[in-house]
Ligand code: TXA
């Protein structure tokens with residue numbers, strides 16, 4: 001395999017005779033992927049939340065290619081994954097709040113926004129003086145970080161604005177040969193992106209993006225109340241992106257998506273799919289009925305959410321209706337509601353596909 005590495009640093013794909021670029025996460029392949037990363041290539045790696053599109057965080061040109069391949073505006077900063085607290089301290093100033101949260105939730109699905117140190121290239125943080133950091137807990141991500149010996153910038157491995165990937169195949173579906181190194185660590189354990197906490201103002205700790213770790217759990221560790229920051233409307237100029245992580249319009253399938261309230265039925269037409277939070281038990285359910293979970297358990301809904309949205313997006317429906325939990329919900333249910341609202345937001349705004 002190593003002979004492919006040089007060919008792949010922004011150049012044409014090799015002729016491997018294979019249609020897939022997905023590699024099982026064997027120890028040998030992890031060593032190979034680490035070498036590819038050290039040479040400046042990009043790879044997809046599994047994490048417990050969603051798959052990430054990884055490159056060396058301290059290598060400006062690798063980071064530039066992450067933006068290019070995702071089609072992501074340069075004003076939307078990258079999240080950086082580190083192996084341990086020693087690396088976190090080299091990249092950012094860990095406040096007492098950060099130390100408490102890190103001790104409690106890392107490794108795990110929590111991203112901290114912290115004041116950055118100068119070693120991080122400007123492109124990573126889109127010129128901001130803060131950086132998004134997390135230590136993932138997926139064993140393959142941890143082995144890869146250890147093998148690389150450096151931090152990895154890794155936003156979710158989906159084209160900008162599209163549904164995030166919860167399997168290696170989702171990554172392959174979106175990028176094909178443009179991203180030839182995809183490390184398969186199985187379906188994501190959580191299925192939704194990490195909770196993002198802004199710690200840059202210790203007087204007002206807030207959640208930029210809800211995830212599996214709730215505001216209540218974070219507030220309990222810190223001993224102060226922690227609130228959710230409201231998503232910003234789609235930006236009309238770059239400056240609006242200065243509240244990153246809070247874009248209202250995001251995570252959307254190409255098929256128009258509408259929400260209906262939990263426990264109700266939508267006014268669906270014949271070719272429209274209807275997705276419930278839990279299994280519909282009736283004698284003759286419509287063939288266009290689907291559900292995110294059998295039981296209604298939030299963990300099961302989260303694990304299946306992006307996979308089902310992607311599958312329905314391929315199925316030729318004219319609209320996808322999704323049952324959405326109440327926005328006042330807490331914990332993972334809040335994150336589910338958040339992702340569904342953002343997936344639907346562009347239709348509400350009357351925007352184009
Ligand atoms: O679970 C996750 O967080 C996954 C896995 C791969 O780790 N990553 C992920 O990355 O979701 P991404 O780029 O799709 O989402 C990270 C969010 C973006 O919305 C970005 O705007 C925000 O974090 N972000 C990055 N740096 C920031 C900063 N300095 N201040 C505020 N938000 C920031």
Ligand code: MG
Nearest residue numbers: 155156164193
């Ligand atoms: Mg993303």
